[in-house]
Amino acid sequence: MAEQGLTRxxxxxxxxxxxxxxxxxxxxxxxTADAPKPELTPEDLKAFLKLADLRMSxxxxxxxxxAGVAEGVAEYAGLRKAVxxxxxxxxxxxxxxxxxxxQPGRVSVRTRAxxxxxxxxxxxxxxxxxxxxxHLVRTRQVSSVELTELALARLRRYGPRLRCLVTLMEDRAxxxxxxxxxxLRAGRVRGPLHGIPTGVKDLFATKGxxxxxxxxxxxxxxxxxxxxxxxxxxxxxxxxxAKLSLxxxxxxxxxxxxxxxxxWNPKEGSSGSSAGSAAAVAAGLLPFAIGTETSGxxxxxxxxxxxSGLRSTFGSVSRHxxxxxxxxxxxxxxxxxxxxxxxxxxAALLGPxxxxxxxxxxxxxxxxxxxLKGWTIGVVGKPERSALDxxxxxxxxxxxxxxxxxxxxxxxxxxxxxxxMFDEITRSGRxxxxxxxxxxxxxxSRFVPAVEYAQAERARAKLCAQxxxxxAPFDCLVLADAxxxxxxxxxxxxxxxxxxxxxxxxxxxxxxVSFLARPYQEAKAVAAADVVQxxxxxxxxxxxxxxxx
Numbered sequence: 292m293a294e295q296g297l298t299r300x301x302x303x304x305x306x307x308x309x310x311x312x313x314x315x316x317x318x319x320x321x322x323t324a325d326a327p328k329p330e331l332t333p334e335d336l337k338a339f340l341k342l343a344d345l346r347m348s349x350x351x352x353x354x355x356x357x358a359g360v361a362e363g364v365a366e367y368a369g370l371r372k373a374v375x376x377x378x379x380x381x382x383x384x385x386x387x388x389x390x391x392x393x394q395p396g397r398v399s400v401r402t403r404a405x406x407x408x409x410x411x412x413x414x415x416x417x418x419x420x421x422x423x424x425x426h427l428v429r430t431r432q433v434s435s436v437e438l439t440e441l442a443l444a445r446l447r448r449y450g451p452r453l454r455c456l457v458t459l460m461e462d463r464a465x466x467x468x469x470x471x472x473x474x475l476r477a478g479r480v481r482g483p484l485h486g487i488p489t490g491v492k493d494l495f496a497t498k499g500x501x502x503x504x505x506x507x508x509x510x511x512x513x514x515x516x517x518x519x520x521x522x523x524x525x526x527x528x529x530x531x532x533a534k535l536s537l538x539x540x541x542x543x544x545x546x547x548x549x550x551x552x553x554x555w556n557p558k559e560g561s562s563g564s565s566a567g568s569a570a571a572v573a574a575g576l577l578p579f580a581i582g583t584e585t586s587g588x589x590x591x592x593x594x595x596x597x598x599s600g601l602r603s604t605f606g607s608v609s610r611h612x613x614x615x616x617x618x619x620x621x622x623x624x625x626x627x628x629x630x631x632x633x634x635x636x637x638a639a640l641l642g643p644x645x646x647x648x649x650x651x652x653x654x655x656x657x658x659x660x661x662x663l664k665g666w667t668i669g670v671v672g673k674p675e676r677s678a679l680d681x682x683x684x685x686x687x688x689x690x691x692x693x694x695x696x697x698x699x700x701x702x703x704x705x706x707x708x709x710x711x712m713f714d715e716i717t718r719s720g721r722x723x724x725x726x727x728x729x730x731x732x733x734x735x736s737r738f739v740p741a742v743e744y745a746q747a748e749r750a751r752a753k754l755c756a757q758x759x760x761x762x763a764p765f766d767c768l769v770l771a772d773a774x775x776x777x778x779x780x781x782x783x784x785x786x787x788x789x790x791x792x793x794x795x796x797x798x799x800x801x802x803x804v805s806f807l808a809r810p811y812q813e814a815k816a817v818a819a820a821d822v823v824q825x826x827x828x829x830x831x832x833x834x835x836x837x838x839x840x
Contacts, residue, residue: 328365331356343740371714377615384649385619387605387785387810388759396654400638402483402631403659409433417441417575418833421632424578425483428475435475435486435530439468442488442532445576450533452839453574454549455567457493457534458500464488464532471528483635485528490580492568493534494541494614495520504614505546505564506539508716508724518612519644520581520623527639535567535580539726540713541588541616546726553595554834555801562595564588568626569596574836579627579636583613585620585705586782590773590790593626594803597792599830600626601633601817604810605785606651608637609644617708618649619748620782629830630791630820631659637813657814659821663687668819669765671777671807675793678804678823682769685822692768695757697780698750700743703736704783707744710736755784759809767815768807781807789816792829 333352340347347355405426410416416433427433443461450456471486496502496514503510517525524531536551538544544551544566551566553559554574561570565582569592572580582589584602593600601624608623615621625636634657643650663685669692670679679689710733716722717737722730758780762768770777773790781788790805804823808816824830 328361331361331364336360339740342738343743371718374714377712378611380615380618380648382648385605385785386649388755389810390606390651393651393653393811395652396656398638398641398655399657400631400634400655401658402635413441414575414833417445418628418831419578420628420830421487421578421635422483422629424487425485428486429480431475435468435471435488436465438486439464439488439530439532442577445574446490446533446571449574449576449836449839450571452552453554453561453570454546454551455536455561455570455574455576457503457536457546457548457567459533460497460500460531463499464530467525467530471530474528481526481528482639484524484639486530487528487579488530488532488577489524490533490535490568490571490577491518491520491524491531492537492565492580492582494537494583495534495581496612497521497531497534500534502534502614503547504540505537506725507547508539508721510547514612516612519609519646520613520640523609523640523642524581529639532577533571535571537588538563538566540709540729541583541585541614542727542729544592552839553801554836554839555597556799557838559595562592565592565600565626569593569598569600572596572598572626572628573834574839575833579625579632581636581640582624582626583610584622584624584782585616587773587778589622589624589626590778590788590805593790593792594773595801597801597803597829597832597834598626599628599630599633599792599820599824600624600788600790601630601637601813602782602788603637603640603813604653604787606649607653607787607811607813608640609642609647609650611644611646615712617705618712619708620705620785622782622785630789630817630824633789634813634817653811655811655814657817660685660818663766663819663822666766666819667764669762669768671768671770672775674769674771674804675802678793679769681823681826682819684826687766687819689769690765692761692765694761694768694777694780695754697754697783700747701751701754701783702779703739703744703747704751706732706736707739709733751783754780758784758786762807762809766808767812767819769819770805770807772803772805774805774807777807785810787811787813787816789813789820791820791824792832793823793827794829 409432495518541564544560544563551561553561568580568582573596589600589602625633627633643652666687717733806816
């Protein structure tokens with residue numbers, strides 16, 4: 292630090308001075324500070340100026356001190372007391388490009404017809420897709436109670452060794468399954484999720500059960516209400532049987548129960564942070580599960596665990612009752628056997644919610660595409676040639692696409708927002724219980740000046756416009772695996788992404804193909820992904836679960 296002209300003592304002084312230097316004169320403002328006014332010196336402010344790469348004369352610094360900057364520091368203690376709930380997020384809402392032109396419309400997902408007889412082996416039944424199981428339930432070849440009991444048994448058997456299971460919800464699940472069977476016998480069909488077991492990432496509030504956010508820092512936490520996602524799954528007739536693991540505070544795959552493992556490789560983690568959702572689907576413990584993504588948390592474990600994932604456009608699914616990591620970036624989506632299953636689940640979750648100001652009323656109309664004739668698909672990087680051949684065989688024209696590089700500093704958006712959300716545990720020291728590198732990031736983000744965070748948001752607006760222009764000539768983009776360096780900027784822009792398994796690389800690592808679309812155009816990403824998936828059998832392959840017994 293000293294080599295850069297900034298000593299450790301400079302940094303320590305800057306902690307207090309950083310926010311204070313941004314305060315305005317408070318003459319005439321109502322309210323009083325809850326903490327004593329600190330003694331700030333010109334040297335304190337000079338230390339902060341080094342962090343902000345600013346220059347001020349001694350006279351200018353004295354003016355800032357006289358303007359009431361110390362009073363500002365005292366007032367922040369009162370602000371922190373006012374922010375007394377993790378549900379509180381700013382009313383300034385990020386909107387993806389096109390939100391201003393969005394018209395409410397129909398939500399309709401049509402999938403391919405299923406003709407199937409119930410398999411005799413339980414292992415075969417557990418490996419069916421959501422749409423196949425929905426067919427068996429509707430045709431009375433299997434009951435919701437049977438499917439739920441099967442899911443509970445498999446979660447008990449494999450969940451502990453995979454470390455994907457946090458909480459079994461057996462009583463609730465069996466009650467919901469019995470209700471589903473009664474309704475179906477009476478001819479009331481809620482839709483394709485009716486009677487189908489599922490699990491949710493353990494950052495969704497579920498009344499009567501712990502919601503622990505993957506970390507010892509919040510172990511034992513209970514929230515006495517249901518998240519919007521839980522409400523909508525219940526309304527669709529789905530049967531939630533388990534809370535599934537996530538990396539601590541939605542990073543990677545390590546949580547207070549250990550590391551969630553990849554069912555395809557017991558020596559490898561499942562990636563994350565929707566770690567348990569991906570592992571449970573890959574292992575045939577559940578036909579689908581719900582995850583969240585801020586920057587890769589659906590697509591990365593989908594790649595590693597060889598499942599089909601769908602990250603929704605920002606603002607499509609209510610996050611009420613979900614842990615906030617970044618209020619301007621968090622998104623919700625399903626992890627499933629097939630990408631068409633994912634579209635079915637997303638349709639059940641869509642809709643505005645006044646409890647989440649980012650949500651919008653939006654259409655989703657999907658039908659399988661037998662032909663991509665007339666489509667132009669942009670190729671980013673080096674997706675698998677055989678996948679590109681399948682797209683061309685379906686009639687799509689492929690053209691190379693170039694995506695703008697983001698400017699430096701945009702990582703401050705997720706850093707500052709997450710540090711704000713977890714300020715209380717950082718100050719109390721409870722953050723040291725978090726099982727990954729979040730404590731370091733939360734602390735480091737305290738040194739980002741507020742002006743630079745605002746500048747990052749301005750640069751983000753420019754990036755969104757640049758990406759929209761780059762994507763405009765294409766129906767969607769195709770990328771290798773989870774998208775690589777495109778993951779963070781695509782999440783900054785709020786874009787939807789579909790990902791499907793596509794075998795393995797020569798080194799044995801899982802391989803996927805991703806499809807990225809403009810905002811609210813999930814149907815195009817899913818249709819292109821489905822064309823490739825229907826021509827392969829990678830989604831039908833099963834991992835060897837013997838190491839996890």
